[in-house]
Amino acid sequence: MSRYDVIVVGVGAMGSATCLTLARRGVRVLGLERHGIPHDQGSSHGQSRMIRCAYYEHPDYVPLLLRSWELWEQLGEEAGRQSLYATGGLYMGPPGSEFVESSLQAADTYGLEHERLDRSQLQERFPQFDLPLDFIAMRESKAGFLVPEWCIEDQVRLARSHGAEIHEYESVESWDSDAGGVQVQTAAGTYTAGHLVLCAGAWMPQLSKSTLPLHVTRQVLGWTKPVDPSVLRLGTLPVWAIDCPGEGQLYGFPLTEGLPGPTGFKAAMHAPGVPADPNTIDRESRPGDDATFIDRVRDWIPAAGSELDAMRICMYTNSIDEHFIIDGHPDHSHVTIATGFSGHGFKMSSVIGEVLADMSTEGRSDHPTAFLKISRLA
Numbered sequence: 507m508s509r510y511d512v513i514v515v516g517v518g519a520m521g522s523a524t525c526l527t528l529a530r531r532g533v534r535v536l537g538l539e540r541h542g543i544p545h546d547q548g549s550s551h552g553q554s555r556m557i558r559c560a561y562y563e564h565p566d567y568v569p570l571l572l573r574s575w576e577l578w579e580q581l582g583e584e585a586g587r588q589s590l591y592a593t594g595g596l597y598m599g600p601p602g603s604e605f606v607e608s609s610l611q612a613a614d615t616y617g618l619e620h621e622r623l624d625r626s627q628l629q630e631r632f633p634q635f636d637l638p639l640d641f642i643a644m645r646e647s648k649a650g651f652l653v654p655e656w657c658i659e660d661q662v663r664l665a666r667s668h669g670a671e672i673h674e675y676e677s678v679e680s681w682d683s684d685a686g687g688v689q690v691q692t693a694a695g696t697y698t699a700g701h702l703v704l705c706a707g708a709w710m711p712q713l714s715k716s717t718l719p720l721h722v723t724r725q726v727l728g729w730t731k732p733v734d735p736s737v738l739r740l741g742t743l744p745v746w747a748i749d750c751p752g753e754g755q756l757y758g759f760p761l762t763e764g765l766p767g768p769t770g771f772k773a774a775m776h777a778p779g780v781p782a783d784p785n786t787i788d789r790e791s792r793p794g795d796d797a798t799f800i801d802r803v804r805d806w807i808p809a810a811g812s813e814l815d816a817m818r819i820c821m822y823t824n825s826i827d828e829h830f831i832i833d834g835h836p837d838h839s840h841v842t843i844a845t846g847f848s849g850h851g852f853k854m855s856s857v858i859g860e861v862l863a864d865m866s867t868e869g870r871s872d873h874p875t876a877f878l879k880i881s882r883l884a
């Protein structure tokens with residue numbers, strides 16, 4: 507039986523960042539991952555993830571976002587590969603859009619570089635968008651996208667180089683804890699540690715041994731065949747999102763060469779998908795899967811065209827208030843839980859790695875995450 511300081515279950519977005527942070531600090535860490543690394547069966551595949559700092563979801567995320575940005579830059583330098591593309595962000599919506607107004611408010615509160623654009627400024631600077639005449643907009647400087655597959659791969663490679671042990675294709679079957687620490691069972695054997703971090707993405711409802719109200723949903727990403735690629739390219743187009751009240755946000759990325767996955771113009775709708783189980787979800791795209799976004803893309807971004815080239819299926823693990831859940835396990839004192847990322851967690855996974863490393867070794871973190879505790883859900 508092997509003994510570690512910390513065992514991390516799930517080496518996806520959160521787990522890879524946690525393993526890297528712990529290994530850098532000289533902590534003896536074991537990461538256990540049921541699939542290969544990276545993979546396309548969870549929540550962290552599909553070429554790109556948006557990072558924005560003027561956070562409309564809750565202003566308390568902003569300090570976490572600023573630290574995340576620093577850590578992503580540091581990762582790029584240490585790994586020798588850029589996985590953060592700073593493109594700026596363009597957020598649009600109808601008059602009074604909560605998304606745009608709250609993003610403006612967060613930018614004001616934290617002094618983030620941004621500008622409000624009226625309809626004519628939007629039209630002049632970003633003619634790619636053909637939006638209703640009364641729409642409002644904001645441009646933020648500190649925004650862009652991450653390549654999730656590269657972030658995870660590089661964090662794991664560096665974590666291993668700093669001494670982390672990371673096992674692929676080794677699924678955790680069960681775990682338990684007692685006064686001395688935790689025991690984790692896989693088909694290959696039993697491991698013990700002083701602390702366990704559970705960050706198993708869409709499998710958390712099954713693995714967490716808690717009654718946290720989580721629901722997993724099936725989400726669709728699409729790539730169109732652009733009719734005018736020249737106006738959609740990296741350097742011309744920032745990451746962008748359009749508020750569709752009552753539905754969600756249509757969002758997408760500039761056309762960028764050399765990324766993993768499909769070519770084409772990537773767009774999707776950030777909105778709750780249909781309920782799913784990670785063990786039985788249909789990972790094939792089906793006719794109609796593009797229904798939430800394709801008409802809007804065609805109408806609002808004519809250069810993107812309306813013909814879909816590819817789709818991918820992914821999962822959100824949603825909490826009831828759509829905020830993350832990062833806390834000690836309610837019933838097991840040597841266990842920390844990280845879940846409920848509700849479709850917006852990737853951008854912050856680098857700093858969450860620091861939070862989870864702090865909690866698993868010190869029992870607390872200086873990062874401001876009190877608003878993400880389980881008690882708020884009571």
Ligand SMILES: Cc1cc2nc3c(=O)[nH]c(=O)nc-3n(C[C@H](O)[C@H](O)[C@H](O)COP(=O)(O)OP(=O)(O)OC[C@H]3O[C@@H](n4cnc5c(N)ncnc54)[C@H](O)[C@@H]3O)c2cc1C
Pocket residue numbers: 515516517518519520521538539540541548549550552554555556557676677678679705706707708709713725726727774820821822845847848849850851852853854
């Ligand atoms: C379509 C889509 C678009 C998104 N867009 C954005 C975006 O633009 N910006 C943003 O910030 N966020 C975005 N997100 C959200 C973000 O990607 C997720 O919040 C984040 O990737 C979740 O990371 P995770 O570590 O919790 O899950 P994962 O990365 O899925 O990792 C969990 C890991 O646990 C492993 N695992 C599960 N069970 C076991 C077990 N028993 N034993 C061992 N290993 C196990 C899984 O195989 C998996 O690798 C998006 C998500 C989706 C689906």
